[in-house]
Amino acid sequence: MVAVDLPERTATRRPPARRGRRAAGRALPLVPAFGLLALFFVGPILWCVYASFTDIALTGAGASTPHLVGLRNYRQMFSDPTFTKSLWLTVVFLIGSAIIGQNIGGLILALLMNGRRRIVRTVVGIIVVGAWVLPELVAGFMWYAFLSDTGTLNAILHAVGLHGKSWLYSMPLASVTIANIWRGTAFSMLVYSAALSNVPDELLEAAAVDGASAFARLRHITLPLMRRAMLTNLMTITLQTLGVFTLIFVMTGGGPGTKSQTLPIYMYQEAFKFYHLGYGAALAIVLLAVGGLFSIVYLRGMRKEV
Amino acid sequence: MRRKSALVMTAVMVAATASACGGGSSDSKTIKVAYQKFGNFIGADELFKKIKPVFEQQNPGLKLKLIPIEADENSYYTKLNLMRRSPKTAPDVAYEDTFFVNSDAEARFLMPLDDDLKSWPDWSQFVDAAKAAGRAADGHTYGVPMGTDTRGLWFNKQIFAKAGLPANWQPKTWNDILAAARQIKARVPGVIPLNVYAGKGVGEASSMQGFEMLLYGTDDKLYDDQTKKWVVPSRGMGAAFDFLKTVYSSGLGPTQQQALDPHWSDNVGGQELPKGKLAIALDGSWLPQAWIPGGANAWPQWSSVLGTAAMPTQNGQAPGKVSLSGGWLLSVGARTKNPSAAWKLVQLALNKENSLFFYIKATQVSVRNDVAADPKYLEGNPTQKFWTDLVSVTQYRPAYSVYPQISNQLQAATEAVVTNQASPRSAMNDFAGQVKQIAGPDKVEAKS
Incomplete structure (x- = not known):
């Protein structure tokens, strides 16, 4: 979107x-x-808003005759420590994997590839985009296989005489964050590569002639010219990352405990494991609001003229 | 011109959408049956494929439509109940977890079968515990059981021999189990002495195969059918938490990482037991499903390597052994247009011959006396008689719609205990608080 x-x-x-x-x-x-x-x-969306004010469920009395319950779902949500924790985990996951990881990683990759030889660009491009075109489920399973106790990473560590670790158990959020960066960086890279090709060479050359360092050129010419692309990219990856479900579900299932239970996982649990569609819908509305909040910030940033 | 074509486009779109929504209309001539088909579990699919031609021949003019739902248990249930929300997609007959009978009856998804059952001669062959599993709190029966499963101890006779334990091991108390596990730990290094599921990773397995198998062997239960209240905290519950603590903190069980891995229950049946890395497993009757030829982890030697023992009660109190059961029913949908044809299908699918067919295909434990006595039922699986005999002591979980949530909190409480985040006592008190919040304070009682 x-x-x-x-x-x-x-x-x-x-x-x-x-x-x-x-x-x-x-x-x-x-x-x-x-x-x-x-x-x-x-x-x-309207149905979801309506459902979030009812006790509609998949089974039990709420399945045949849902009642309006006012703000009960929302009150329950904000008094539930699991929800607060999930919201917090979602924000950390979003900032870590999208806003910092994918965004900066994509920018660096694009800058490094800019002006390299064609063969380098092609090879790096294929590898990075390869990670992106993999279905989320496959990526999740690959990362599970890589990080699990008897997985590839531990096998490599053992081979060089190091002790492995239960990565998915001891650092679940970091694991899924890295997996999401791995998977999503290609998109940012593509956006930034396209934006970089629109930065006029004459400007950069002129600045170089005037004695601007490479960093100064990046800071004062390239980045400002890419601002719009950056905000569009941020908005896209923010909304995508907020919705990440499969990757986390496959790798950790939200656990251990609730240590990687982001809002989508929590929502799934409430709606489809405990069959509280109404409460699940209320969580969806909150997720929508979080996405909306970030979008507003980005849109405002875009409106300002360079 | 442009405007016209746009109008035409709109009309086409609207028509397409409308017709897409109207698909799958139902009539009284087509009987729809919905059931689960997933991974190793293809027994129901084979059963209904087998009886489809028979049913259509016996009932000229009627068609049987099979709706296999490919999903794990949890998603199957979600999909089934989403189908039931609309009369157009609601199946006439469905494969129903006994566990949801109360809440689905409350949701008015099911049709009571009391009168039909009274006039069905086969009904007297069904064992009482299984009949009760289809009966909801309102006293009506909403389904015919398709078999069940029981739970107990699997043990590796080769490891037992190395540890100096008998091949016909039968513990009498919890302490006997711990003593055997300690002996294995001392004499056979490198194997996990005892697996009792705990934590949220393996989900319901840690509630049912793990904690409740302990709790129901004490003097307390999770739910009191007389007072209609959840029993927490209780002395028996405290003992069950202590047992878990002992197993995990003295190195008798799997490591915390293993136990909390979401794939741990698959690993137990698929790797740890077949590879001889686990000595005693508190688990279910269905494990051989994966080991038989053509199963996911074919292991022909399983019946000579593994022995079975009933799970003893805490101190050997009567009846001496404990088992929990789940199991499925065939239920008739409340919205069916042709109840008599739907009931005929249930009768056909669960007569003696077809019950036997299904039990064997789906590694089910028999709930029909005539089938349990049939030599064909016992052949092929040497442990079948053992698991079937446990039906006499088996108990069902409290089948209320809040159970999944309570179970989830129970899993979290066991996780806190085995990872040393909480003492057994404080984990139990936290759990009591959660149950009060979920079920309502007036639906909870303490016993000490």
């Missing part, structure tokens, strides 16, 4: 009647798209 902020065009003034008819004519082809969006996107 990439939200692109198109610059507003200043319309030339026309008589209002013609303008209205023209607008209607333009809007008409959009009707099917809007209809489908309303049906399959807005509809479920």
